[in-house]
Structures are given as C-alpha cells and as structure tokens.
Amino acid sequence: MTDTSLEIFAVAPPGLEVALLPEFRALGYKDARYGPGGVTLHGGWSDVWRLNLELRGATKVLARIGSFRAMSLAGLDHRAEEFPWTDTLYSGTTVRVEATCKRSKIYHAGAAIERIERALRKAGMEPSAEGDVTLKVRIEQNIVTLSVDTSGESLHKREHKEAIGKAPLRxxxxxxxxxxxxxxxxxxxxxxxxxxxxxxxxxxxxxxxxQAGRSRSFxxxxxxxxxxxxxxxxxxxxxxxxxxxxxxxxxxxxxxxxxxxxxxxxxxxxxxxxxxxxxxxxxxxxxxxxxxxxxxxxxxxxxxxxxxxxxxxxxxxxxxxxxxxxxxxxxxxxxxxxxxxxxxxxxxxxxxxxxxxxxxxxxxxxxx
Structure with missing residues (x-):
C-alpha cells in the first residue's frame, strides 16, 4: 500500500503554481493539486526525497508533520511540549524556527517561536538561527501547523554552477x-x-x-x-x-x-x-x-x-x-x-x- 501519511507541499515561484503541476503528473503523482503558493499531495518520506531530487520548478519541498489548536501562548506551550518531536528530529539536531501568525489569538510570532524553541530544548533538540533543519510554524485561525523544510537551500541551487553572470535567472x-x-x-x-x-x-x-538535485545535499x-x-x-x-x-x-x-x-x-x-x-x-x-x-x-x-x-x-x-x-x-x-x-x-x-x-x-x- 502506498504511504500517504504526510501532507507534502512543494513551493512554487509566485504566479507559476499551475506551471509546476505538470512535473508532478510526469512523475506519476496524479492526485497532486495546485493552489496558492504551490502544489500539495499526500505521500511518504520516500516521496519527499524523490521530489527534492526530481523537481526542476519548485523552490522548496515542505513536509507537514502535525497540527493542533492553540488559543493562547500557554496553550501553545502545553501542546508543543506534548508534540512527538523525536518522530521527526534526532536528539541534538540544530533547528531554526520560523513562525507566522494570521487571524489568531496568538498574534506575536516572536513569542510563538520562544514557546516552540522551549519545547524543542526539552525534547533534546538545539534551536539555532543556523540550524541544519528549519521548522516552519504557521498559526492561522488558531490552528498551529508544523512543517519541516526538507530541502534546505532553495532548490534552484543545483550546485554545479559556479560562474554566474549579471542578474541571472534562477x-x-x-x-x-x-x-x-x-x-x-x-x-x-x-x-x-x-x-x-x-x-x-x-x-x-x-x-x-x-535529476535536478543530483549534485547537492538536502x-x-x-x-x-x-x-x-x-x-x-x-x-x-x-x-x-x-x-x-x-x-x-x-x-x-x-x-x-x-x-x-x-x-x-x-x-x-x-x-x-x-x-x-x-x-x-x-x-x-x-x-x-x-x-x-x-x-x-x-x-x-x-x-x-x-x-x-x-x-x-x-x-x-x-x-x-x-x-x-x-x-x-x-x-x-x-x-x-x-x-x-x-x-x-x-x-x-x-x-x-x-x-x-x-x-x-x-x-x-x-x-x-
């Protein structure tokens, strides 16, 4: 049976979401759907690896690892401490946390980042602005969505171009x-x-x-x-x-x-x-x-x-x-x-x- 345990989101350059979708079709992902910002599908971790390797038009591949409701910073504290971080992150992993807040009782992104970082430390991770992994926290209408940036550097960086001209096209x-x-x-x-x-x-x-990503790491x-x-x-x-x-x-x-x-x-x-x-x-x-x-x-x-x-x-x-x-x-x-x-x-x-x-x-x- 195909693993569809993850919601995977491939970020597209603004205005080119529709143009990215055919790449998914060519790779056999018939259920992928485009929307604002990119293309979404359900799959497993092997699909995450494959998409990073193959996609030419995407900017990033994000894996959504969980979500929960939080109506206050205290509630965010509690739910973040309960979250099974070690299912995704090794103890000792350095993690950069980024957050956005929209139409929610939690409206201060900096305060939200502090709560998530506190929970990560308790789980054995090391929050750092230069983390090996970036955790993206989106709080919208009081729903906290946690996504891992599985790509690292932008996917336009194929890592075999050293000579770059003036105003290059990505x-x-x-x-x-x-x-x-x-x-x-x-x-x-x-x-x-x-x-x-x-x-x-x-x-x-x-x-x-x-493969677009054959020369780089992720x-x-x-x-x-x-x-x-x-x-x-x-x-x-x-x-x-x-x-x-x-x-x-x-x-x-x-x-x-x-x-x-x-x-x-x-x-x-x-x-x-x-x-x-x-x-x-x-x-x-x-x-x-x-x-x-x-x-x-x-x-x-x-x-x-x-x-x-x-x-x-x-x-x-x-x-x-x-x-x-x-x-x-x-x-x-x-x-x-x-x-x-x-x-x-x-x-x-x-x-x-x-x-x-x-x-x-x-x-x-x-x-x-």
Whole structure:
C-alpha cells in the first residue's frame, strides 16, 4: 500500500503554481493539486526525497508533520511540549524556527517561536538561527501547523554552477519558462544572450532526464526518517553524455561564455552544448530541425538604461525573422515595450515576480 501519511507541499515561484503541476503528473503523482503558493499531495518520506531530487520548478519541498489548536501562548506551550518531536528530529539536531501568525489569538510570532524553541530544548533538540533543519510554524485561525523544510537551500541551487553572470535567472524559473514555452526535451534550444548558460543547461538536462538535485545535499538527510540505502535507490546513475550538440548558447562577452562552458562541464552535459562568443547580429541558425529560441535579454529595470536597449531588441527580432523560419521564440522581459520592439508576433503570458520586478514570458508561434 502506498504511504500517504504526510501532507507534502512543494513551493512554487509566485504566479507559476499551475506551471509546476505538470512535473508532478510526469512523475506519476496524479492526485497532486495546485493552489496558492504551490502544489500539495499526500505521500511518504520516500516521496519527499524523490521530489527534492526530481523537481526542476519548485523552490522548496515542505513536509507537514502535525497540527493542533492553540488559543493562547500557554496553550501553545502545553501542546508543543506534548508534540512527538523525536518522530521527526534526532536528539541534538540544530533547528531554526520560523513562525507566522494570521487571524489568531496568538498574534506575536516572536513569542510563538520562544514557546516552540522551549519545547524543542526539552525534547533534546538545539534551536539555532543556523540550524541544519528549519521548522516552519504557521498559526492561522488558531490552528498551529508544523512543517519541516526538507530541502534546505532553495532548490534552484543545483550546485554545479559556479560562474554566474549579471542578474541571472534562477534555474527553477528557467525550467518553468521552458515548460511554458512547450519544451519537452525533444527539440534543439538556442539562447542568443545566454549569460551563465542557465536556459541551455536546463534544456540539456531535461532532454537527458537528469535529476535536478543530483549534485547537492538536502535538509531531509538530517531527519530521523532518513534511510540512506533507500535514498540511494532513488538516485539514477549518470552516464557520460555524448554529442552532437543540440543546445546552443551565445553571448557577446567572452568571459561570460567561458563561465557558461565551465558550468556545463560541471553539470556533465558539455558534449551536448555549443557556446559561442558573438553578438546577436551574427547569430546563425543551427543545422537540422527547427526548435526553440528562448532568451532573457537585459531590460531597463535589471541592467542598464532601457532606452538604449530598443536597438538591441530590434536587432534580435530582425535576426530571428530573417534566419530562423520554423523556430518558436520565447522571451522574458519586464518591459512589454522592449518585447514589442522586436517586431515579432509575441503573445504575453501572466506576470511573474522576479528580483523585485514583474516579468512576463512572451511567445511566438513558429516563425514564417
């Protein structure tokens, strides 16, 4: 029988909850449901491990380990002391406690954290701002919900990227934008302003079926439920990737291209990627089938003065229209006016918060 003892919540980037759901379907989680903030399903600890390993679009995977009603700080004290912490946490584990309070008689998050930390100390844990495990306490309408952050660092950190360009796009956002652009791993992908290579590397990894979290560790490895042998069974072996290249990146900055090549090499997919130093005006269509051009160009709120960028966007659009018939285009920008300057037949997707701005994914049908 399938273990469904845990409520598992995968946090999505704001505005992209719907885009995250297909990843769950592809992994066989037919009962997963999206809602505000992310995707929820019921499963066991092995599902928690697998989701951390596999999900490309999520930010975190939280496991909800319990809930109870508390109408006062004294009541929270009592219920927290009774809670079976050792079912989830080893004695001696360092734990960071975070709390939010909404529409409840307990309204002071700091006071709630003090009560939870006191209970954890009595159970043998060590509260610490630098804890190996983060416990998230949500108090809403007098119901206290306890969740463990099983990921640790944000899941966009794949841990094989060292070279990072200016204003980089996070890997999980890149993966979700690729999915929204209709990419399934079967077509070539080209990024003519590739920066550190995020779109190119994500596309190559998706095509090869690589696990997003294969190069990193997770907070769940510090939990009492962790079984190293069972976890190892979920990790797929990675074979040496062989060409020819099907994923293309270019940028006018030679140092950026050097960094992108190094990132692809650390990810183990350099044989599938072709990075070239060139301006957009020199861009040439790769041989073979048409595919997807996806690009996150500079925009005024992010890099430089947007008034100076209209010519760049215009050159991009002209080059693609002249040389990339049959290819689809997906473009991320915070400025609809700059997208319009390409002259491409773009449609605008929903707004997505990114780095203090709102960005949109603009898309075209196959160019004629």
């Amino acid at each position: 890997e999980n956002l890149a993966a979700l934008f690729l999915r929204q652009a209709g990419y399934t791993g079967t077509e070539p992908v080209l990024d003519p302003m590739c920066g550190s290579g995020t779109f190119v590397i994500e596309a190559a990894e998706i095509a090869e079926g690589l 907070a769940f490895e510090h939990l009492a439920s962790f079984d190293e042998m069972d976890y190892k069974a979920l990790r797929r072996a990675v074979s040496v990737m062989k060409g020819p290249a099907r994923f293309y990146g270019s940028d006018r900055d030679a140092g950026t291209i050097k960094g992108a090549k190094a990132n692809a090499d650390r990810a183990g997919i350099s044989a599938l990627c072709d990075f070239q130093c060139m301006p957009v005006s020199e861009l040439q269509r790769p041989e073979g089938h048409a595919g997807l051009v996806i690009v996150n160009p500079p925009y005024g709120g992010r890099i430089g003065d947007k008034k100076q960028l209209f010519a760049l966007y215009g050159t991009l659009g002209k080059t693609l229209k002249e040389r990339f018939a049959g290819w689809r285009v997906a473009l991320v920008t915070s400025e609809p006016g700059l997208a319009k300057a390409t002259g491409l037949p773009l449609t605008q997707g929903p707004a997505v918060p990114h780095g203090g701005l709102k960005v949109w994914l603009f898309q075209t049908p196959p160019l004629k």
